Amino acid sequence: RKPTLAVVGATGAVGTVMLQILSQRADIWGEIRLIASPRSAGRKLALRGEEVEVVALAEAAFDGVDVAMFDVPDEVAERWAPIAASKGAVVVDNSGAFRMDPDVPLVVPEVNPHAARLRPRGIISNPNCTTLSMIVALGALHAEFGLRELVVSSYQAVSGAGRRGIDTLRQQLSLVAGTELGTTPGDVRRAVGDNTGPFPEPVALNVVPWAGTAREDGWSSEEMKVRDESRKILGLPDLRVAVTCVRVPVVTTHSLTVHACFEREVTVDQAREIIATAPGVVLFDDPAAGEFPTPADVVGTDPTWVGRVRRALDDPTALELFVCGDNLRKGSALNTAQIAELVAGELRRAGA
Numbered sequence: 001r002k003p004t005l006a007v008v009g010a011t012g013a014v015g016t017v018m019l020q021i022l023s024q025r026a027d028i029w030g031e032i033r034l035i036a037s038p039r040s041a042g043r044k045l046a047l048r049g050e051e052v053e054v055v056a057l058a059e060a061a062f063d064g065v066d067v068a069m070f071d072v073p074d075e076v077a078e079r080w081a082p083i084a085a086s087k088g089a090v091v092v093d094n095s096g097a098f099r100m101d102p103d104v105p106l107v108v109p110e111v112n113p114h115a116a117r118l119r120p121r122g123i124i125s126n127p128n129c130t131t132l133s134m135i136v137a138l139g140a141l142h143a144e145f146g147l148r149e150l151v152v153s154s155y156q157a158v159s160g161a162g163r164r165g166i167d168t169l170r171q172q173l174s175l176v177a178g179t180e181l182g183t184t185p186g187d188v189r190r191a192v193g194d195n196t197g198p199f200p201e202p203v204a205l206n207v208v209p210w211a212g213t214a215r216e217d218g219w220s221s222e223e224m225k226v227r228d229e230s231r232k233i234l235g236l237p238d239l240r241v242a243v244t245c246v247r248v249p250v251v252t253t254h255s256l257t258v259h260a261c262f263e264r265e266v267t268v269d270q271a272r273e274i275i276a277t278a279p280g281v282v283l284f285d286d287p288a289a290g291e292f293p294t295p296a297d298v299v300g301t302d303p304t305w306v307g308r309v310r311r312a313l314d315d316p317t318a319l320e321l322f323v324c325g326d327n328l329r330k331g332s333a334l335n336t337a338q339i340a341e342l343v344a345g346e347l348r349r350a351g352a
């Protein structure tokens with residue numbers, strides 16, 4: 001029997017991409033049950049060439065489910081993921097609720113697939129999209145050179161903040177398009193008014209050095225996630241990480257500049273070879289020909305794209321990189337689907 005999959009949070013920004021991905025990837029699933037808040041129950045969504053009706057989140061919705069993917073707010077995952085697990089489903093959760101729980105593995109199939117097998121709570125976490133947008137490339141370089149330190153800046157797309165983030169940028173762009181705004185202090189802010197949505201400042205014609213919520217000593221939750229999750233995925237609990245997260249007026253695809261320091265000397269040729277051959281990573285790096293990844297080209301694609309590969313000018317053990325990844329695909333839905341496929345393979349082997 002093919003396993004039954006539940007998609008919880010099927011109507012959100014990530015859920016919508018998830019349904020596309022499930023329609024495009026190898027069809028390993030039997031029933032795929034779509035679950036959302038009672039408000040969305042009864043809606044019909046396109047999946048694998050058919051219309052599938054959404055059912056309301058309730059305990060009975062997990063009857064007979066083998067794997068349940070969750071893309072819901074932290075507090076909803078906190079309540080419902082253990083319920084799904086208690087009913088026998090392996091949960092793959094995309095919220096922040098369980099990522100740092102020592103009894104919950106945090107999995108990137110190209111980097112630490114083995115970790116998915118040890119899941120005492122029946123829950124596997126999917127990393128945050130900013131971590132995911134760089135970690136496949138870094139995992140490959142770490143395997144060869146041994147990572148010692150990371151200095152990272154993110155350039156995060158508004159869809160990281162969900163549909164509200166996308167709507168906010170689009171509305172703001174309609175208010176500033178074709179004007180001369182962006183030339184005097186505060187003119188963009190006045191044009192946009194209170195319409196800053198999930199962001200603390202206008203994001204159109206601007207960059208905002210903040211993502212997430214406030215943590216101790218001036219750090220943002222997003223910055224703490226990049227540090228803590230990178231350490232957990234790479235199995236480097238003491239990795240030194242310096243990170244600043246920034247929101248930019250891009251709809252989808254997070255970018256990062258990365259200064260990565262290694263245990264050994266590195267050469268650009270070796271680094272390029274590793275990046276070019278690592279599964280899930282594309283090297284796109286010929287600046288003289290105008291070739292480097294940008295969000296406008298990377299959006300809608302699956303791999304992590306790497307360009308601007310240079311050895312640090314003042315440190316022969318360090319590399320500089322520019323990395324782009326679609327935050328709704330590899331950054332969320334795709335990685336979740338890949339983890340679910342790992343679990344399905346394991347269940348199949350156990351039943352065989």
Ligand code: 2RA
Pocket residue numbers: 128129130156157159160161211212222
């Ligand atoms: C963001 N990474 O981009 C967050 C979403 N999880 O806002």
